[in-house]
Amino acid sequence: MGDAIDAHADTLNADNGAGLLETIRAEAAAMQQRMLQLTAALDSAQATIDATDYAEALDTVARTRDSVAMMLGSLAVQAVQAELTHVVREQDESDSSYRKRRITAERHALSEVAILSRQSPHKARRFVTAQAIMSSAMPTIRRSVCRGDVEFEAAEAIALEATHAPDRATQMELDRILAGQIPFHRSAGTRYWKREAQRRLAELDPTIEKRRTTAARRGRTVTLHDCEDGMAVMRAYLPRLEAHRAYTALRAAADTIRFGPEGRPAPRFGEYGRLLPEEPTALSDSQARADALIRLLTGDAQPEAGSVTLNIVMTERQLLEPLRGGPVTIHGYGTAPLEDVTDMIRDNHQHMWIRRLFTHPTTGQLIQMDSQRRRFTGAMAEFVTLRSGGICQAPYCNGTPRHIDHVRPVAAGGDTSIDNAAALDATSNLAKGARLGAATPTADGAGITWRTTSGHETTIHHHDFRTAAEKEAADRAAAARTAARRAAEKHRTRDPDAAVQLLMGALNLPMPDFPPA
Numbered sequence: 178m179g180d181a182i183d184a185h186a187d188t189l190n191a192d193n194g195a196g197l198l199e200t201i202r203a204e205a206a207a208m209q210q211r212m213l214q215l216t217a218a219l220d221s222a223q224a225t226i227d228a229t230d231y232a233e234a235l236d237t238v239a240r241t242r243d244s245v246a247m248m249l250g251s252l253a254v255q256a257v258q259a260e261l262t263h264v265v266r267e268q269d270e271s272d273s274s275y276r277k278r279r280i281t282a283e284r285h286a287l288s289e290v291a292i293l294s295r296q297s298p299h300k301a302r303r304f305v306t307a308q309a310i311m312s313s314a315m316p317t318i319r320r321s322v323c324r325g326d327v328e329f330e331a332a333e334a335i336a337l338e339a340t341h342a343p344d345r346a347t348q349m350e351l352d353r354i355l356a357g358q359i360p361f362h363r364s365a366g367t368r369y370w371k372r373e374a375q376r377r378l379a380e381l382d383p384t385i386e387k388r389r390t391t392a393a394r395r396g397r398t399v400t401l402h403d404c405e406d407g408m409a410v411m412r413a414y415l416p417r418l419e420a421h422r423a424y425t426a427l428r429a430a431a432d433t434i435r436f437g438p439e440g441r442p443a444p445r446f447g448e449y450g451r452l453l454p455e456e457p458t459a460l461s462d463s464q465a466r467a468d469a470l471i472r473l474l475t476g477d478a479q480p481e482a483g484s485v486t487l488n489i490v491m492t493e494r495q496l497l498e499p500l501r502g503g504p505v506t507i508h509g510y511g512t513a514p515l516e517d518v519t520d521m522i523r524d525n526h527q528h529m530w531i532r533r534l535f536t537h538p539t540t541g542q543l544i545q546m547d548s549q550r551r552r553f554t555g556a557m558a559e560f561v562t563l564r565s566g567g568i569c570q571a572p573y574c575n576g577t578p579r580h581i582d583h584v585r586p587v588a589a590g591g592d593t594s595i596d597n598a599a600a601l602d603a604t605s606n607l608a609k610g611a612r613l614g615a616a617t618p619t620a621d622g623a624g625i626t627w628r629t630t631s632g633h634e635t636t637i638h639h640h641d642f643r644t645a646a647e648k649e650a651a652d653r654a655a656a657a658r659t660a661a662r663r664a665a666e667k668h669r670t671r672d673p674d675a676a677v678q679l680l681m682g683a684l685n686l687p688m689p690d691f692p693p694a
Contacts, residue, residue, distance in 0.1 A: 201252070232631035240325035247322055247329065250308030253290045257305055260286035307336035314348035315339065317356035326359050328573065331370040338374035341385050351377055354645045357652075364572035364627070364635040372566065380644050411470075430469035435460055553581040553598055565600035566640035571609070572627050576602030582609070584618050584625050596622040 260282050291301035311319040311332060318335055321327040335355060339348045354377050355370075362369065379386040394416055402410045413420070460468070471477075553561060558581040569576040578600035585591030596618050601609065609615045616627050624638035641648065 201248070205248075229631035232629060232633055236325075236633070243325065243329040244323050247308075247319065249294060250304060251312065253294060253301070253305050254309045254312060256290055257283065257286040260289075303337060304333070306340060307333040310336040310339050310348060314345050315352035317352050321356070321359050326363050327370070328367065331365070331367045334367050334371040335374045338371060338378065341389060342378060343382060343385070347378070347381055350381060357649070361636075361638050364637055366568065366573045366575040368568050368575040369566065372568075377645055380646075427466055427469055427473065430473060431462065431465035434469055434472075435462070435465045553583075553593065557581075557595070557598070561595065561598040562600045564595075564639050569602040569605055570599050570625055570637050570639075571601055571605035572635050572637060574602060574605050576605065579603050580606040582606050584616050599625055 261279060287301055287305060288298060290296075290305060291298045294301060294304070296304060311322075315336060318327065318332050322329050322332045335351075339351055342348045342351065351374060355374065358373065362373075375386075397415055399411065399413045402412070404410055415423070561581050562578050565578055567577065568574070569578050580601050580603060582599060582601060583591040583593070584597050584599045587593075591597045599606075599609075599616065616625050618624075619626055619636060619638075624636050626634055626636045628634050643651070
């Protein structure tokens with residue numbers, strides 16, 4: 178964290194002094210008092226106003242909350258920097274005890290900040306580190322939070338991912354890349370931005386992902402924590418591929434406990450293709466998995482060899498130019514260098530099913546499929562989940578998709594197609610189903626537009642699997658084509674040959690030889 182604090186020090190204004198801090202304190206105290214008065218007035222008022230009238234107030238207060246968090250972060254970073262400045266003044270950096278004194282001063286400052294900002298020490302360290310990086314290397318993300326375009330929690334997650342960058346220049350490039358995505362993903366949640374930052378860092382420096390994976394594997398462990406009522410929590414931190422294989426074996430053992438040696442029965446469907454509930458059993462799924470875990474670990478049952486399915490999303494460049502195509506995306510696993518994926522498959526080929534999915538060359542989204550059935554099942558349901566990137570497609574939601582449902586309900590004329598499908602968690606799907614018209618597919622099929630009862634709209638775009646360079650090149654080409662078409666339309670009546678020349682030039686095609694009139 179010290180490097181981020183030092184970088185932030187370069188951005189501080191030397192003229193800022195006690196007068197500015199006193200102004201901030203007085204303004205914050207006045208705002209706190211005013212907010213207390215408004216809250217008391219709101220609590221005593223009767224909620225007779227139409228629900229739609231609350232929309233603007235909710236939106237404005239939410240933006241103010243994030244701006245206040247940014248102000249608190251700036252104060253915390255400068256407080257830590259002030260403490261570290263005394264260490265620099267009192268002792269030369271070449272002194273052998275300088276590093277130890279600096280670490281001690283940093284811990285003391287963070288402890289003070291944690292108490293004064295009413296946070297745990299762990300949270301305070303993350304908070305200060307993220308704020309220092311945003312101030313020194315990610316100004317666009319910081320301004321986006323103050324404008325209300327990005328959630329504060331999402332910006333904090335991005336900045337913490339940026340700590341894995343090898344230098345400040347890489348952090349600034351990450352800031353530039355993600356800034357270009359903000360207009361299309363304003364309603365994305367923290368999980369999306371965290372994964373996107375990790376993915377773009379892997380593109381900028383492929384060695385980052387390998388270093389992180391190697392370090393994480395060294396931290397694998399199993400812990401046990403006692404709880405109330407005679408229970409305990411056993412938690413395992415494992416490499417993801419091995420964890421999925423273990424969980425598959427655990428589910429198979431649980432099905433044997435619930436249903437006998439034959440395993441889980443096939444799903445039953447009723448009228449209109451509706452999935453019928455399972456026949457009741459003595460144990461629930463979660464109870465059976467817990468019992469199976471105990472039996473497997475204590476040796477009372479023998480595990481079956483578990484196999485997993487890897488859904489590898491690749492662009493056409495990664496297929497044709499493996500050495501230049503960049504990292505691939507594995508659903509539920511994250512980004513990984515293509516050569517590492519190849520090694521992983523070779524070492525575990527007996528326990529894997531491989532499914533490769535390819536993206537559209539211009540949009541970066543997965544190729545679509547259609548169905549005549551009313552329900553999303555099988556490969557179509559899995560496709561929609563993959564297209565979502567494994568994150569619920571409701572605004573600001575960080576949940577894991579459990580429901581694949583129609584965006585526009587069948588009752589409102591929606592069809593069972595990829596363009597009309599959404600991957601949602603249970604809460605978001607139930608909220609969508611509570612009223613018709615809450616969500617509709619975008620006209621180009623590239624996302625979902627959500628509407629509140631007050632008329633506010635926000636759009637969630639489907640996951641774009643292209644690299645940042647590929648996306649920027651496509652955007653430049655699209656802008657050039659648009660400009661050429663407009664210029665051609667302008668010159669069409671005056672100079673047809675000039676219009677054709679503009680259009681062919683934008684498409685990188687040679688000028689045709691027209692026969693003489």
